[in-house]
Amino acid sequence: MIKDTRERFNASFSEARYDNMLQDINRDYPNTLDFRVAESPVFIxxxxxxxxxxxxxxxxxxxxxxxxxxxxxxxxxxxxxxxxxxxxxx
CATH class of the missing domain: 1.10.10 (Arc Repressor Mutant, subunit A)
Incomplete structure (x- = not known):
């Protein structure tokens, strides 16, 4: 886990950005998400x-x-x- 990147991500996180990400995924890959997408990526x-x-x-x-x-x-x-x-x- 890269601590600096994690902290920057957490500071800029919002429900609206998460919802936008899900909309982008669903637009590009319709009906393919049959699992919950995590709000936070893993930084390696x-x-x-x-x-x-x-x-x-x-x-x-x-x-x-x-x-x-x-x-x-x-x-x-x-x-x-x-x-x-x-x-x-x-």
């Missing part, structure tokens, strides 16, 4: 972010490999649902 440094993304890539690669092995093909052009990391598409 670049090193941990890279480790998490690497682990994510490894998990997706293993799942795809297993699905191909059992005969469940993954359509070409299918995408990851993470809108923040376009490198996770394909």
């Amino acid at each position: 440094d670049r090193d941990l972010k890279n480790k998490v993304l690497t682990a994510f890539d490894d998990i997706v690669r293993q799942i795809k490999k297993k699905l191909m092995y059992i005969g469940f093909p993954i359509p070409i052009g299918s995408t990851c649902l993470s809108p923040l990391y376009p490198r996770h598409t394909r």
